[in-house]
Amino acid sequence: MTLQEIATRIGATVVLGAEHLDEEVEHAFASDLMSDVLTLKDTPLLVTGLCNIQTIRTCDMANLQAVLFVRNKRPSDDMIELAEDNDMVLLCSEYSMFKTCGLLWDMGIKPLY
Amino acid sequence: MHQEYTVVEGDFVNAGKASSSVKKTLKQLNVNPQVVKRVVVALYEAEVNAIAHAYGGKVLVDIDADKIKMVVADKGPGIPDIALAMQEGYSTARPEVRDMGFGAGMGLPNMQKNVDKLNVTSEVGVGTTVEMEVAF
Numbered sequence: 001m002t003l004q005e006i007a008t009r010i011g012a013t014v015v016l017g018a019e020h021l022d023e024e025v026e027h028a029f030a031s032d033l034m035s036d037v038l039t040l041k042d043t044p045l046l047v048t049g050l051c052n053i054q055t056i057r058t059c060d061m062a063n064l065q066a067v068l069f070v071r072n073k074r075p076s077d078d079m080i081e082l083a084e085d086n087d088m089v090l091l092c093s094e095y096s097m098f099k100t101c102g103l104l105w106d107m108g109i110k111p112l113y
Numbered sequence: 114m115h116q117e118y119t120v121v122e123g124d125f126v127n128a129g130k131a132s133s134s135v136k137k138t139l140k141q142l143n144v145n146p147q148v149v150k151r152v153v154v155a156l157y158e159a160e161v162n163a164i165a166h167a168y169g170g171k172v173l174v175d176i177d178a179d180k181i182k183m184v185v186a187d188k189g190p191g192i193p194d195i196a197l198a199m200q201e202g203y204s205t206a207r208p209e210v211r212d213m214g215f216g217a218g219m220g221l222p223n224m225q226k227n228v229d230k231l232n233v234t235s236e237v238g239v240g241t242t243v244e245m246e247v248a249f
Contacts, residue, residue, distance in 0.1 A: 015117035034214030038154045038223055054161075058214065060136070061153045063146070078126070105220045 001107055003089055004087055006045070010093050010103050012068060016080055017089030025066065029110045030101050035040055035060040041110055047104070049097055051075055056082045065089060069099045114138070118172040119162045120187065125213050128164045131172040132157040132213075134205040144249050151227040152247050153180055158220040159243050165210040166190065167240060168229075191237040195236065199225065199233075204233045 007014055014021065027044035031037055036060050037046060041063035048055060049072035051053045059067060060082070066089040069075065075083070075090055084092055093100050116138070118131035132153045139149045156172070163170045167189025173183045192198045198222050206216025225231050230246040 032214060033217050034218075034222055035158065035217050035219035037214075039219070041227070052213060054128060054215070055124055056214045057133070057157070059149070060133055061129065061157045063150060107173065 001109060003045075003091070005099045006068070006107065006109070007091050007106065009107060010095060010100060012091040012093045015075055015090040015092055016083050017087070020065070020087065020089045022077070023043050023065070023089070026110060028068075028101070028104050028113050030097055037064070038062055040064075040112065044112055045104075045109070047100055048099065049073060049077070053079055053082065055079070056086070056088070059083075059088060060086050067091070068093060068100065070095060114176040114207070116174040116176075118174075120160060120170045120172060120185070120191075121169075122164065122167060122169045123209075124164055125161075125209075127162050128213070129162055130156050130173070133222040135174055135181075139181070147248060148249055152183070155224040155227040155245055155247070156185070157184050158223045159245070160215075161210075161215050163187040163241075164219050164245075165206055165213075165215065170240070178249075180248045181248055184242060185245075186240065186242040191239055192233070192235040192241055193237050195233050195235060198230070 025045045029044040030047040034049040047068045058078050068091045072094050136153045167187030170187030173184040201222040202218040204218035210216035228245040232244040235241040
């Protein structure tokens, strides 16, 4: 499943990285706890309600390339700038974390654990 | 190669800048990406700790051909019981630290999991020094 297909199916807005939407996503990890994200060995799509500069810094350290913000959270300009430096994709969904994860599961996106 | 960074109390906007810079340097030096990730995850957690718990400090990084040494030294309240602080889930973080996605008592354990050598020394009322080493 590509990021474009995910964005289309859940009606997510593409805030950054339209040129990377053809990248395939196999796994997702949902968390608002960045220390938990820093323990990941893999590089899944991050689904989170935490929308601040540390979300992007954490992705930089953990080599995550795509973030899906839930509940209408909108990344700030400094977040977008930092994410752009790291060639990231930022998507925004109006759905809750639970519903977003349910939809991703229905699409066949797998958990890491 | 020696690098130094200053950490400012409560400056969450810049938390991770030192780690980001070290990541770029190690990538330029063609260090194995898995090793780079271990280094920067540990350093990032240490940076966040210094910003969250102390009154500022320094990050000192020394990169050799075969290893990286990192020292995060803060001036702050110190850690009364280091063994307790090393336990996963133990946290004294303020609500604003948790708002930034940290403060769940995973920082020191995450550092330990990612580095080859970790030494934490602390004096109550003076500060804490975290020394870490990762072999390439």
